[in-house]
Amino acid sequence: TVRTITALRGHVLQFSGDPFCDNPAEALTDWPDGLIITENGKITAIGDAVELLKTLPSDAVLYDHSGKFILPGFIDCHVHYPQTEIIASYGAQLIEWLNTYTFPAEAKFGDIEYARRAADVYLQQSFANGITSASVYCTIHPESVDALFEQAARYNMRIAAGKVMMDRNAPANLRDTAQSGYDQSKALLEKWHGQGRALYSITPRFAPTSTPEQMEATGALWKEHPEALVQTHTSENRQELEWVGELYPEHPDYVGVYEHYGLLGKGCVLGHGIYLNDREKAVLHETGTSIAHCPTSNTFIGSGLFDVRGSHFTHQPIRVGLATDVGGGSSFSILTTMRTAYEIAQLQGYSLHPVQAYYLATVGSAKTLYQEDRIGNIKVGMEADFAVIDPLSTPLIRHRMGYANSLIDQLFIQMILGDDRAIAATYVDGKRVYSQA
Ligand code: GUN
Ligand code: ZN
Numbered sequence: 001t002v003r004t005i006t007a008l009r010g011h012v013l014q015f016s017g018d019p020f021c022d023n024p025a026e027a028l029t030d031w032p033d034g035l036i037i038t039e040n041g042k043i044t045a046i047g048d049a050v051e052l053l054k055t056l057p058s059d060a061v062l063y064d065h066s067g068k069f070i071l072p073g074f075i076d077c078h079v080h081y082p083q084t085e086i087i088a089s090y091g092a093q094l095i096e097w098l099n100t101y102t103f104p105a106e107a108k109f110g111d112i113e114y115a116r117r118a119a120d121v122y123l124q125q126s127f128a129n130g131i132t133s134a135s136v137y138c139t140i141h142p143e144s145v146d147a148l149f150e151q152a153a154r155y156n157m158r159i160a161a162g163k164v165m166m167d168r169n170a171p172a173n174l175r176d177t178a179q180s181g182y183d184q185s186k187a188l189l190e191k192w193h194g195q196g197r198a199l200y201s202i203t204p205r206f207a208p209t210s211t212p213e214q215m216e217a218t219g220a221l222w223k224e225h226p227e228a229l230v231q232t233h234t235s236e237n238r239q240e241l242e243w244v245g246e247l248y249p250e251h252p253d254y255v256g257v258y259e260h261y262g263l264l265g266k267g268c269v270l271g272h273g274i275y276l277n278d279r280e281k282a283v284l285h286e287t288g289t290s291i292a293h294c295p296t297s298n299t300f301i302g303s304g305l306f307d308v309r310g311s312h313f314t315h316q317p318i319r320v321g322l323a324t325d326v327g328g329g330s331s332f333s334i335l336t337t338m339r340t341a342y343e344i345a346q347l348q349g350y351s352l353h354p355v356q357a358y359y360l361a362t363v364g365s366a367k368t369l370y371q372e373d374r375i376g377n378i379k380v381g382m383e384a385d386f387a388v389i390d391p392l393s394t395p396l397i398r399h400r401m402g403y404a405n406s407l408i409d410q411l412f413i414q415m416i417l418g419d420d421r422a423i424a425a426t427y428v429d430g431k432r433v434y435s436q437a
Pocket of ligand 2: 080233328
């Protein structure tokens with residue numbers, strides 16, 4: 001195979017530590033005029049551009065983003081691609097929102113052509129927002145899973161996805177059974193997991209839409225395929241919590257249901273986790289289970305305020321990543337998602353430091369998927385996925401940036417005022433997949 005060498009020049013940012021500490025700014029390392037060299041989709045060198053350029057082979061393709069920030073590609077660790085068409089749907093909280101908007105939309109994804117077009121729209125939206133990896137819910141239909149993995153394979157994207165399983169409390173045309181959900185998931189897992197950079201995520205929607213039999217089958221599947229991931233929802237909404245208590249009266253709490261069926265562990269990502277009790281938090285810590293923080297969803301469908309500080313500054317920390325949760329979430333922009341995470345922290349009386357916010361969307365999300373050795377940071381040996389931020393993307397941002405007095409200040413301005421207009425380019429597997437100009 002031919003060797004493909006790409007290099008990016010710009011203001012390179014790297015996480016050299018964990019910013020959930022007393023001095024978050026120290027977790028960031030930067031090269032104001034930096035160069036990243038990549039070969040066949042992996043980072044081979046990082047350093048000052050003037051020096052490194054001397055070593056660049058003549059067949060390399062050089063992308064000059066001087067004056068712009070080069071960050072690790074953003075990782076959306078919880079999103080529903082079939083819900084792209086119902087983003088911004090009015091006036092309902094979780095259960096009513098699912099029944100009114102979500103289920104009718106998801107019912108269309110048995111048509112693989114429809115699903116392919118929707119998957120493409122979804123991927124283009126992600127790239128236009130600097131998202132280079134995601135953990136994605138498909139629908140009950142195996143076609144919806146094939147469609148997404150096929151489209152993502154065109155970019156050799158590190159994507160995790162899975163077929164939603166539901167065998168109760170959903171419309172008849174959106175139900176599988178404990179057996180068919182297991183069989184279809186297993187076949188898809190064996191077909192896609194490890195194909196290129198694809199990862200399969202076993203995806204029971206949430207405890208209320210699965211019978212105990214389906215939960216059992218799901219746990220059995222993960223036991224047979226521990227290399228796969230698991231994703232589901234937990235403790236998002238008060239009415240949902242009550243419902244789980246009625247449906248599963250024999251378990252101590254919501255997380256206790258997943259615990260009972262062997263669904264917790266390294267590689268399991270639970271969406272939301274807003275109302276966890278101390279026992280649940282301890283179990284997540286002990287099992288290495290992660291949480292996807294979905295700020296714009298939690299405000300948009302009125303679910304509540306996730307305590308991001310509480311999951312880090314404790315003797316029992318939990319891995320947390322950042323997620324759009326479209327279409328419950330109201331934006332594909334990770335910058336907007338960070339802004340909402342900041343606002344949610346403010347409403348609880350503390351501030352989310354910008355380095356912590358960017359970390360959650362990169363290293364943090366990678367850690368939820370146990371992929372932090374491969375994605376989410378800019379280090380030699382890691383995969384070549386990048387987001388490039390134009391720090392002067394709007395008149396207001398240009399004006400405000402004139403008064404910024406530090407790199408941290410500049411990054412904060414981007415996450416508060418920036419959106420898709422700030423994403424200058426996106427690279428996946430060392431190749432440009434999006435560019436504004
Ligand atoms: N809980 C179960 N399904 C869903 C979903 O599609 N979106 C959100 N936000 N929560 C859920
Ligand atoms: Zn969700």
